[in-house]
Amino acid sequence: MVRLITHNLLACHVKGCTTNNFPLQFQDVQIELQEAEFNPDFVRNLLPRLEWGALVDAAKQVGDTSLPPEQPEMTDDDVLQKLHHVLLEIHITEGAMVCSNCKHIYPISNGIPNMLLSEHEIG
Amino acid sequence: MIPTPDLSHLTKDDYEYVYEPAEDTFLFLDGLELEVDELRTSKPSICLEIGSGSGCVSAFLASILGTSTALFLCTDINQFASSCTLATGRQNKTPLDPIIGSLATPLLQRLRHSVDILLFNPPYVPTNMDEADGAQHTAGIQGSWAGGTDGMQVTDVFLKDVEVLLSDTGKFYLVAIKQNDIPGIRHRMMTEYGLKSVIITQRRAGREHLFIIKFSR
Numbered sequence: 094m095v096r097l098i099t100h101n102l103l104a105c106h107v108k109g110c111t112t113n114n115f116p117l118q119f120q121d122v123q124i125e126l127q128e129a130e131f132n133p134d135f136v137r138n139l140l141p142r143l144e145w146g147a148l149v150d151a152a153k154q155v156g157d158t159s160l161p162p163e164q165p166e167m168t169d170d171d172v173l174q175k176l177h178h179v180l181l182e183i184h185i186t187e188g189a190m191v192c193s194n195c196k197h198i199y200p201i202s203n204g205i206p207n208m209l210l211s212e213h214e215i216g
Numbered sequence: 217m218i219p220t221p222d223l224s225h226l227t228k229d230d231y232e233y234v235y236e237p238a239e240d241t242f243l244f245l246d247g248l249e250l251e252v253d254e255l256r257t258s259k260p261s262i263c264l265e266i267g268s269g270s271g272c273v274s275a276f277l278a279s280i281l282g283t284s285t286a287l288f289l290c291t292d293i294n295q296f297a298s299s300c301t302l303a304t305g306r307q308n309k310t311p312l313d314p315i316i317g318s319l320a321t322p323l324l325q326r327l328r329h330s331v332d333i334l335l336f337n338p339p340y341v342p343t344n345m346d347e348a349d350g351a352q353h354t355a356g357i358q359g360s361w362a363g364g365t366d367g368m369q370v371t372d373v374f375l376k377d378v379e380v381l382l383s384d385t386g387k388f389y390l391v392a393i394k395q396n397d398i399p400g401i402r403h404r405m406m407t408e409y410g411l412k413s414v415i416i417t418q419r420r421a422g423r424e425h426l427f428i429i430k431f432s433r
Contacts, residue, residue, distance in 0.1 A: 094302065099313050099429070104325040110429075115325065129311060130284035138261040139224060142330050194352070205298050208291075208317035215318075 094127070094204040095185040097151050101143055103199075103206065105192035108216045113194040116147035119154045122201070129181045136173045139180065140164075152179045161189030217251055220426065226300055233296035235269045235360035239421035240391055244337055245276050247416040251396030255280055258385055260332030263325055264289045266319055266374060269360060271301030271312055273335055278310040282318035286332070289323065290314045293355045308357035309322045318352075319374045320381060331381040336374060337391040342367040367396050375401070378431065387432050389416070394425040 103135075105114035145164040152160055159175045188205065190199045197214070200207050223237065248255065260281065268290030278288050290301045298314040305312030315322060339348065341361045349366030363369055372391070378388050388411070389403050392398055395399045400417070405411040414430040 094311070096311075096313060099289065099315070102289070102326045103315070103322050108388050117274070122324060132284040134259075135261060135285050138259070142262065142327075144326075194381075203299065205295070205302060205314050205316060207295065208315055208322035209293065210318075 095190075095201050095206050096181055097148060097155075097183055098139065098180040099206070100151050100185070100190065101148050101180075103190070103208065104142045105195060105199075106195055106208070107192070107195050107197050107210060110192060110195040110197070116144065116151060117190035117199060118193055119151065119185065120189040120191050120198070122155060122185045124155050126182055126184050127184055129177070131174065131177050132172045133170065136169060136177050136180065142166065149181065150182075155183055155185065157183065162196055166208075217265060217281055218252070218276065221272050221279065221304060221308050222411055223270060223272060223304060223307070226270060230270075230300055232295070233357055234294065234300045235297070237270055237272045239419070239424065240337060240426050241272055241421075243417065243419050243421070243426050244273055244389070244391055244428060246336075247281060248277060250344050251256065251430070252280055252418055255333070258332065258387070260286050262287050262289070262327070262331050262383075263333040263335070263337040264320065264323070264327070264331045264381070265292070265293055265299075267336060267338060267360065268292050268301045268312070268314065269297045269337075271304030271314070273337065274301070274312050275304050275308045277333065277335065278312070279308070283310045288312045291317045293352065293359060294357070295317050295355070297360075300370050320377055324377060324380065326366065327381055329380070329386075330383055330385050332388060334378065334381055334388040336371070336389070338371040339363045339368040339376065340391065340393050340396055341372065342395050345369060368410070369394065371396070375405065378405070379411060382411075382433065384433065387430055390429045390431065392427050392429060395428070398427055402429065418423060
């Protein structure tokens with residue numbers, strides 16, 4: 094299950110691809126929603142590790158526009174609930190993630206991203 | 217007593233391609249259980265297991281910490297292992313997030329100094345180097361144990377990334393055997409990366425003398 098939290102932590106790692114290699118762009122994705130237990134502390138702890146813009150963008154690509162474009166200063170329960178849903182309940186089951194820079198395609202199959210590179214792409 | 221994760225969904229066919237939990241796995245679980253209090257009070261948010269195989273260890277960690285308290289990322293170079301990890305997460309009602317990938321490479325850029333709990337039960341068995349190279353290349357079950365000279369061929373590559381990944385309070389738990397030269401590993405991690413270490417537990421299992429080592433800042 095590629096959740097948006099996972100997507101927010103993956104970058105293209107092809108040899109020499111070091112700029113504009115994050116975030117990866119979704120391509121032809123299929124989505125599944127799965128309810129997850131809401132833990133406000135956990136979501137709050139994830140905040141400093143997120144790239145907000147990349148998250149908002151990824152959410153839009155999968156049809157969710159509930160997040161504000163800028164990271165809110167006050168994270169009340171309402172914001173945390175929305176974040177919880179976007180980060181942890183939207184699952185990408187099929188499709189691909191494409192690097193904006195080198196165009197490398199990382200497939201997603203049965204909910205698992207394949208980030209392996211071939212020998213000549215490894216740095 | 218923390219129950220061992222339910223692996224009843226995995227079959228003989230799965231274990232043709234994926235390492236079946238064995239003495240080293242169970243010692244890893246025992247080691248983590250000894251750390252229960254510390255693991256819980258440190259309130260980790262991001263956990264990462266390298267080479268998750270069946271997913272048994274991460275599922276166990278999740279049952280220690282609570283399944284909604286942290287992210288459980290699990291990489292494996294073997295796609296069959298990643299599928300088993302996902303299934304083990306489902307079976308144990310734990311959201312494990314498997315990624316097919318080599319060590320932590322796709323996560324290194326974004327997880328700099330962010331990982332609170334890092335786990336690795338590496339291919340530690342001494343073999344010849346070609347065997348270990350080939351095993352990683354074909355990404356099959358042999359890659360779960362063939363470790364090259366001193367059994368450190370794969371571990372050595374990953375040890376270079378540990379300090380970069382660990383958060384301020386992060387802990388790295390590593391499985392090793394005596395032939396890996398444990399005093400040497402600990403000394404190198406201290407002098408090259410400033411990471412201190414302690415042996416959590418050890419056990420003789422047949423020909424293997426297994427250790428669980430914890431590294432931290």
